[in-house]
Amino acid sequence: MERTLVLVKPDAVRKNVSGKIISRFEEEGFRIVALKKLKLTKEQAGRFYIVHKERSFYDELCEFMSSGPIVAMVLEGENAISRVRQILGATDPAKAEEGTLRKLYGSNMGENAVHGSDSVESANYEIPFFFSGLELVG
Numbered sequence: 001m002e003r004t005l006v007l008v009k010p011d012a013v014r015k016n017v018s019g020k021i022i023s024r025f026e027e028e029g030f031r032i033v034a035l036k037k038l039k040l041t042k043e044q045a046g047r048f049y050i051v052h053k054e055r056s057f058y059d060e061l062c063e064f065m066s067s068g069p070i071v072a073m074v075l076e077g078e079n080a081i082s083r084v085r086q087i088l089g090a091t092d093p094a095k096a097e098e099g100t101l102r103k104l105y106g107s108n109m110g111e112n113a114v115h116g117s118d119s120v121e122s123a124n125y126e127i128p129f130f131f132s133g134l135e136l137v138g
């Protein structure tokens with residue numbers, strides 16, 4: 001059993017498809033361990049994406065991720081990290097496979113609708129970034 005952090009990004013919340021995205025994960029058999037809607041400050045977005053701080057897109061990414069509300073959730077299931085990444089599709093929605101969430105709801109490389117932790121190490125940073133132990137209902 002594995003846990004992973006998923007974010008419905010501001011573009012998808014603006015498009016009013018957060019329910020559809022959450023529903024897809026339920027249909028795929030994941031259990032929702034924690035869920036909330038919130039708005040990040042640019043500084044908080046910068047800390048969440050600190051691994052990308054040297055990348056050319058970092059400033060734009062932090063602007064975008066703090067541009068509106070997001071929905072954060074922890075999902076649990078067998079191989080949750082890699083299975084969620086498959087359901088998301090490629091980072092660039094134009095290159096994402098048919099039926100993936102980024103293909104369905106993403107707009108471009110930056111505004112790609114959904115985030116999912118990419119490794120156990122990332123999940124171990126990202127889950128406590130958004131949720132305290134008490135909020136993980138299990």
Ligand code: UDP
Nearest residue numbers: 052057061090091109110111112115116118
């Ligand atoms: N991103 C971007 N431009 C790029 C690459 C990434 O704006 O050239 C954004 C995009 O929102 C992506 C996030 O930065 O989801 C993190 O990038 P990463 O390469 O980790 O992609 P992911 O793991 O989200 O597929």
Ligand code: MG
Nearest residue numbers: 116117118122
């Ligand atoms: Mg990544």
